[in-house]
Amino acid sequence: MRSLSAENYAALQSRRLVARDFIWFVVRDRNTGNPVTDGYWSDVGQITASVVDPDTGGTSLRTWFGAGSLIQISDIPLVSSLTVQNVTVTLSQVADRVNALIRTYDAKQGRVEIYRGLFDPDTRLMVAPATPRFVGTIDEAPIKTPKEGESGDVTLTLTSNTQELTRSNPDTRSDASQRLRSATDNFYQDAAVVGTWQQFWGRAGGAIRTSVGGAAPGLPIGQ
Numbered sequence: 001m002r003s004l005s006a007e008n009y010a011a012l013q014s015r016r017l018v019a020r021d022f023i024w025f026v027v028r029d030r031n032t033g034n035p036v037t038d039g040y041w042s043d044v045g046q047i048t049a050s051v052v053d054p055d056t057g058g059t060s061l062r063t064w065f066g067a068g069s070l071i072q073i074s075d076i077p078l079v080s081s082l083t084v085q086n087v088t089v090t091l092s093q094v095a096d097r098v099n100a101l102i103r104t105y106d107a108k109q110g111r112v113e114i115y116r117g118l119f120d121p122d123t124r125l126m127v128a129p130a131t132p133r134f135v136g137t138i139d140e141a142p143i144k145t146p147k148e149g150e151s152g153d154v155t156l157t158l159t160s161n162t163q164e165l166t167r168s169n170p171d172t173r174s175d176a177s178q179r180l181r182s183a184t185d186n187f188y189q190d191a192a193v194v195g196t197w198q199q200f201w202g203r204a205g206g207a208i209r210t211s212v213g214g215a216a217p218g219l220p221i222g223q
Helices: 006-013 096-104 161-166 175-181
Strands: 018-028 035-041 046-052 059-065 070-073 086-092 106-119 131-140 153-160
Touching: 018 046, 018 070, 035 096, 046 106, 046 131, 086 096, 086 106, 086 131, 106 153
Parallel strands: 035 059
Antiparallel strands: 018 035, 018 106, 046 059, 070 086, 086 153, 106 131, 131 153
């Protein structure tokens, strides 16, 4: 069940609201590796609006750009399970900011946050900070040069952060790996060879080598 602020709940009850979507990108500078942020909203012009931070629960004031840069966001399934959700976002390739976001910077595996804000139609102000609807990463960001007369939109495929729960740990149970955690921990020092050890239980001296013919030297046959 989604939790709503008192302001949003009152706006919904009075049926006096206009919904707008906000999308926030965190990509990387190809030269320095530093994060670069950019935000768009589904309306015209530049605004400054608050959102609820999906990590801390606090509010954050950010700048958002419109003017048709953000064209469409696919439906975002609202589920209570940990299934991985995929969302597509269509941006205008004609917009200079979009070209910089996709071409100039490294957008692969960049962070994406999608919010929904409710505006009062009379004051044109958002009744409360926009709430997060999706948090994930950019899985695919193909750049296609359109033919003459065709649209040059950029369609990004996003994957929710729940995908991280499906990843397996590539680390192995080895002596080298364990000593990275603690240099004096030798718990796995024999992990690579212990599988080849043979233990003969109930005989003095541990392992006994048998001679050709199957009898152990010094022992009567049958024992």
